[in-house]
Amino acid sequence: MKLRGAAIVIETLIAHGVTDVFGYPGGAVLELYNELYSRSDRLRHILSCHEQGASHAADGYARATGRPGVVIATSGPGATNLVTGIATAYLDSSPLIAITGNVSSNLIGKDSFQEVDIAGITMPVTKHNYIVKRAEDIEDTLCEAFQIACSGRPGPVLVDITKDAQIAEVEFYGGSPKALFAVPETDLDAFEKASKLIDESEKPYIYCGGGVISSGAGKLLADFAERIDAPVGFSMMGLSAMDCDNPRKLGMTGMHGTYPAIKMNEEADLIIAVGVRFSDRATGDKDEYRKNTKIVHIDIDDAEINKNISCDVDIVGNISESLSALCKVVKKSSHAEWNALAENYKREAEAKFTGGFNPRSIIRAVQKFTGKNTIVATDVGQHQMWVAQYYRFSNPRTFLTSGGLGTMGFGMGAAIGASSANGAARTVLFTGDGSFHMNLNEFATAVRYKLPIVVIVMNNNVLGMVRQWQTLFYEKRYSQTVLDRVTDYVKLAEAFGGTGYKAANLEELQNALDGAFKSGGPVIIDCAIDRDEMVLPMIPAGGSYADAIYN
Amino acid sequence: MEIKNFTLSIIVTNKAGVLSRVIGLFSKRGYNIDTLYVGPKVEDSRHSRIIMTSSGDDATREQIIKQLRKIFDVQEVKLI
Numbered sequence: 001m002k003l004r005g006a007a008i009v010i011e012t013l014i015a016h017g018v019t020d021v022f023g024y025p026g027g028a029v030l031e032l033y034n035e036l037y038s039r040s041d042r043l044r045h046i047l048s049c050h051e052q053g054a055s056h057a058a059d060g061y062a063r064a065t066g067r068p069g070v071v072i073a074t075s076g077p078g079a080t081n082l083v084t085g086i087a088t089a090y091l092d093s094s095p096l097i098a099i100t101g102n103v104s105s106n107l108i109g110k111d112s113f114q115e116v117d118i119a120g121i122t123m124p125v126t127k128h129n130y131i132v133k134r135a136e137d138i139e140d141t142l143c144e145a146f147q148i149a150c151s152g153r154p155g156p157v158l159v160d161i162t163k164d165a166q167i168a169e170v171e172f173y174g175g176s177p178k179a180l181f182a183v184p185e186t187d188l189d190a191f192e193k194a195s196k197l198i199d200e201s202e203k204p205y206i207y208c209g210g211g212v213i214s215s216g217a218g219k220l221l222a223d224f225a226e227r228i229d230a231p232v233g234f235s236m237m238g239l240s241a242m243d244c245d246n247p248r249k250l251g252m253t254g255m256h257g258t259y260p261a262i263k264m265n266e267e268a269d270l271i272i273a274v275g276v277r278f279s280d281r282a283t284g285d286k287d288e289y290r291k292n293t294k295i296v297h298i299d300i301d302d303a304e305i306n307k308n309i310s311c312d313v314d315i316v317g318n319i320s321e322s323l324s325a326l327c328k329v330v331k332k333s334s335h336a337e338w339n340a341l342a343e344n345y346k347r348e349a350e351a352k353f354t355g356g357f358n359p360r361s362i363i364r365a366v367q368k369f370t371g372k373n374t375i376v377a378t379d380v381g382q383h384q385m386w387v388a389q390y391y392r393f394s395n396p397r398t399f400l401t402s403g404g405l406g407t408m409g410f411g412m413g414a415a416i417g418a419s420s421a422n423g424a425a426r427t428v429l430f431t432g433d434g435s436f437h438m439n440l441n442e443f444a445t446a447v448r449y450k451l452p453i454v455v456i457v458m459n460n461n462v463l464g465m466v467r468q469w470q471t472l473f474y475e476k477r478y479s480q481t482v483l484d485r486v487t488d489y490v491k492l493a494e495a496f497g498g499t500g501y502k503a504a505n506l507e508e509l510q511n512a513l514d515g516a517f518k519s520g521g522p523v524i525i526d527c528a529i530d531r532d533e534m535v536l537p538m539i540p541a542g543g544s545y546a547d548a549i550y551n
Numbered sequence: 552m553e554i555k556n557f558t559l560s561i562i563v564t565n566k567a568g569v570l571s572r573v574i575g576l577f578s579k580r581g582y583n584i585d586t587l588y589v590g591p592k593v594e595d596s597r598h599s600r601i602i603m604t605s606s607g608d609d610a611t612r613e614q615i616i617k618q619l620r621k622i623f624d625v626q627e628v629k630l631i
Binding site for chain 2: 119120123124127128131148301302303305306307310
């Protein structure tokens with residue numbers, strides 16, 4: 001069957017099971033949108049307010065579903081507006097397919113209107129990218145893009161297609177997906193070595209990251225923890241891998257980790273790291289982190305082994321397979337005293353919390369309205385850390401947050417992406433007034449598509465996280481972190497066609513949530529919080545776990 | 552950590568932009584390139600060979616090789 005290049009793009013997406021795409025039209029993708037028009041019954045397009053919002057939405061969709069998210073943008077500014085979204089997906093290993101149009105191939109390199117070398121620009125933040133100048137190459141390239149994005153450690157792939165390639169008519173072969181690349185075989189000796197260390201360990205600690213979620217290995221990890229009787233700490237990306245009711249779950253580790261996770265990590269004689277990359281935010285001082293412990297590192301990406309932290313044994317391969325194999329060779333052990341210590345730390349931490357209207361009580365109040373399947377997105381800053389610390393996640397892919405890149409403005413788009421995949425189920429976005437102002441235009445998108453998103457703005461009218469650093473390390477010189485904006489969030493929500501509430505205490509929040517969780521469309525709840533609230537514990541940048549500030 | 556010189560032979564697909572990917576990796580991750588040679592692979596027009604000398608400690612060398620292998624158009628990386 002002969003089809004125009006643009007039609008081949010859309011048909012290939014459909015052949016890959018894509019049901020929703022996010023994007024924004026423009027001159028260089030007129031052809032794509034023209035072909036989409038006649039196929040809108042088979043492929044839903046969600047129109048954002050800005051390409052950045054669309055890129056975060058596609059990323060959020062991918063994170064929530066595990067299927068690749070697709071974003072379409074035009075050449076030039078449309079393409080450059082995707083860059084933050086692509087980099088966000090890259091740092092968090094999210095399978096994103098970005099399709100951009102470009103000027104016709106005879107205009108390439110002439111500084112033509114809206115021409116930019118987006119393949120050159122995104123080279124460092126994509127797993128791979130392409131510029132396609134011939135219609136004949138579109139089908140195979142796009143199939144390969146999906147194959148690369150989803151194989152091994154997932155990541156974003158960009159396909160830039162010139163306008164003339166979209167117009168030309170060529171043979172279409174059906175666009176069937178290519179099989180994913182095989183993961184290299186794991187070295188069997190590694191399991192023996194790892195099990196020896198695990199069997200000998202008296203204080204084993206499992207450190208679970210986003211790779212466990214990517215690999216769908218949450219249940220296997222819980223079984224493994226049970227078998228070796230070890231507590232489990234998490235990187236932020238891994239938090240939703242294990243049920244919150246599992247007593248082994250210590251919460252997040254690292255710079256703003258929970259007290260029990262920090263203490264147990266510090267005192268462990270063996271860290272079994274699964275699907276993590278030992279980010280500087282997770283380890284602090286790397287020499288100190290490494291000093292009194294042995295490390296077994298399990299990951300699919302060979303390049304993560306010994307990149308940030310050197311390990312004693314590495315197991316490279318598919319995490320699910322590695323964990324089941326390891327479970328078979330390790331001895332069943334018991335570490336009652338060690339686990340009792342974790343329980344002590346949990347009790348100590350719990351005793352420190354006070355009542356009142358504060359971030360923790362807000363998060364816990366919201367959690368009374370949500371279920372284990374509710375998807376929770378965040379932006380970046382203090383509110384993000386509070387959610388990571390206090391929201392009790394249970395099901396994989398329910399926590400969408402920008403971990404590696406730390407992208408303020410990620411949340412609104414991500415919530416839209418997740419909500420689009422989630423039908424009538426409510427999606428919650430926790431944001432701060434700083435982050436929300438970055439991409440709040442996308443609230444209009446949520447209204448337009450009647451997406452039931454509940455936006456909780458933790459409003460302290462300051463850039464809280466940066467201000468916290470200024471409080472602690474810059475003698476309270478609050479340079480450019482006091483916002484003092486007079487934005488009325490209730491009116492803002494209404495102006496966009498949604499609903500808004502204000503909450504200054506728990507009772508008002510309760511009433512607002514009652515309304516929000518009955519509403520069919522998006523809602524903003526403006527929660528006024530104290531600007532001097534800090535995220536604690538905090539390990540100062542470059543410090544060690546022993547330097548943690550607790551009060 | 553002792554800094555050592557080493558030489559890499561990198562076989563890449565003969566496509567536009569591949570050299571840029573390889574060089575880009577070095578600038579992105581702060582690795583050194585001391586000398587560089589690029590040419591066609593004998594009797595194989597579909598691939599090119601890059602010979603590069605670089606320097607770094609053992610851990611850096613290990614990382615360079617692993618990161619190069621992740622580039623989609625890189626077919627083979629060898630220490631020579």
